[in-house]
Amino acid sequence: MIIIDRMELEDVGGDPVKLAQAVLDQIPDNSFPIPVREIASALNIYEIKEENNISFEGALIAPDNKSEGAIIVRGDRSEQRKRFTIGHELGHYLNPWHKSDNPAGFQCTTANLAAEKSDKNNKLMRMEAEANEFSAELLMPYNKIKQFLNSNSGADIDHIIRLAELFEISKEAMARRYALTNFNDPTAVIFSKNKKIRYVKKHDDFPWLNVKHASPIPHNTISSKKNLIIGKVSAWSTASPSAWVDSKPNILIFEQTLAQANGFQITLLTYEVEGDSDDRDDIDLENSWTPKFARGR
Ligand SMILES: [Zn+2]
Structure with a gap:
């Protein structure tokens, strides 16, 4: 009690x-x-x-x-x-x-x-x-969501589904919370119905989206496909950046979607800046070590 x-x-x-x-x-x-x-x-x-x-x-x-x-x-x-x-x-x-x-x-x-x-x-x-x-x-206590995100890295609609079940809350309410609280992987979540945008929630660090209320889901995106299976989370796909965000050089946008009953749909976007990957970190690390090796010889 x-x-x-x-x-x-x-x-x-x-x-x-x-x-x-x-x-x-x-x-x-x-x-x-x-x-x-x-x-x-x-x-x-x-x-x-x-x-x-x-x-x-x-x-x-x-x-x-x-x-x-x-x-x-x-x-x-x-x-x-x-x-x-x-x-x-x-x-x-x-x-x-x-x-x-x-x-x-x-x-x-x-x-x-x-x-x-x-x-x-x-x-x-x-x-x-x-x-x-x-x-x-x-x-959906922030600390509990954070614990989950820290032990489940990488953004994914499956995380939203699991969190919604765990907290007994609608997927939509959880998706909004997820977009605003996922500090590890800044994301944007797009809510649509019958292929038209309802609204968008994004993390502050995610680039500005160029879609607005009542506009259609951009063509040539996985979310715009007509034959999505209801309840099945799509595979991740690389989207044309200009479809979703104000076009910037070197930006990669990844997209995943979930079609729901009655025409509702959730789209999750993540981004990466090209050249800002782990590879570059490795090169930096290598450079910082090289002089030590050189001196040792
Ligand atoms: Zn009230």
């Missing part, structure tokens, strides 16, 4: 990532996947109700002092999706600065559940973005 001391969370303030980490600090280290429903219950959420035919993904009903509360989630969503929504509502519940203007409490739509830091221009969207940051850190 999970017991969470809310006094310890009160010292943390409103930083969503630190709040999630303070919750994680109080649950057993080997809790996998993160038991978000038990965590909710330990925080005095007395009910998680599933409802259909509602216009939002999730809602939080709680008094102003947030001494207790109830969460509503859409019953017709996958358990992975429900878990992220519950995490999001807990983000509103635990954040001392989050107050809804709606007398019915927070009612969070699909757009709210996709809100990001860049949307923080208004108070409402800032709260939504913070609730998402909280949920992402709670359900």
